[in-house]
Amino acid sequence: RKEVEQDPGPFNVPEGATVAFNCTYSNSASQSFFWYRQDCRKEPKLLMSVYSSGNEDGRFTAQLNRASQYISLLIRDSKLSDSATYLCATGGFKTIFGAGTRLFVKA
Amino acid sequence: DTGVSQDPRHKITKRGQNVTFRCDPISEHNRLYWYRQTLGQGPEFLTYFQNEAQLEKSRLLSDRFSAERPKGSFSTLEIQRTEQGDSAMYLCASSQRGGPGNEQFFGPGTRLTVL
Numbered sequence: 001r002k003e004v005e006q007d008p009g010p011f012n013v014p015e016g017a018t019v020a021f022n023c024t025y026s027n028s029a030s031q032s033f034f035w036y037r038q039d040c041r042k043e044p045k046l047l048m049s050v051y052s053s054g055n056e057d058g059r060f061t062a063q064l065n066r067a068s069q070y071i072s073l074l075i076r077d078s079k080l081s082d083s084a085t086y087l088c089a090t091g092g093f094k095t096i097f098g099a100g101t102r103l104f105v106k107a
Numbered sequence: 108d109t110g111v112s113q114d115p116r117h118k119i120t121k122r123g124q125n126v127t128f129r130c131d132p133i134s135e136h137n138r139l140y141w142y143r144q145t146l147g148q149g150p151e152f153l154t155y156f157q158n159e160a161q162l163e164k165s166r167l168l169s170d171r172f173s174a175e176r177p178k179g180s181f182s183t184l185e186i187q188r189t190e191q192g193d194s195a196m197y198l199c200a201s202s203q204r205g206g207p208g209n210e211q212f213f214g215p216g217t218r219l220t221v222l
Binding site for chain 2: 004008032034042043044045046049087089092094095096097098099100
């Protein structure tokens with residue numbers, strides 16, 4: 001079993017849709033959780049850290065469920081520019097990434 | 108630009124040659140990481156420095172791979188006797204000790220192609 005698992009997708013959604021990604025992790029001792037966005041042939045860019053209480057940044061909401069060992073990312077009112085691969089990551093300095101979930105937002 | 112920089116951006120080499128990549132982290136960041144990423148996968152952790160000390164190495168980092176950060180600023184990653192399986196994007200990231208949750212910021216990567 002991989003340490004961090006994501007649904008590879010792709011998710012194809014129309015503009016304005018709400019889309020949710022889940023990510024499960026196997027290391028119960030993980031303390032830090034993140035969502036990164038990666039555009040094709042570019043480096044990952046930090047989207048948001050995920051806190052125990054959950055956090056929201058505009059159209060993006062991240063949640064953590066320690067009991068079930070998963071984190072989620074909700075994107076509301078999808079834009080064409082949201083099309084990218086979304087990577088979840090856990091851990092401290094040795095950060096473990098999932099393989100990413102591809103999102104295509106179409107007009 | 109005060110982000111993480113990497114050089115070169117692209118490297119094409121023949122099997123058996125040695126290659127060296129450089130990473131310059133964000134200036135106030137004392138932690139530096141190397142990752143390798145292949146198509147369809149997330150970044151795979153290779154190694155981590157805090158200042159000049161290399162504190163963790165992945166078992167993915169075989170004897171042909173070595174990384175240094177001699178003065179606690181820039182870092183180099185060397186691959187000796189390259190193999191076709193080494194073809195990948197090599198990413199460098201940096202973070203600030205004590206920063207929120209160890210958020211890492213990535214450079215643009217060095218894309219290695221081994222012929």
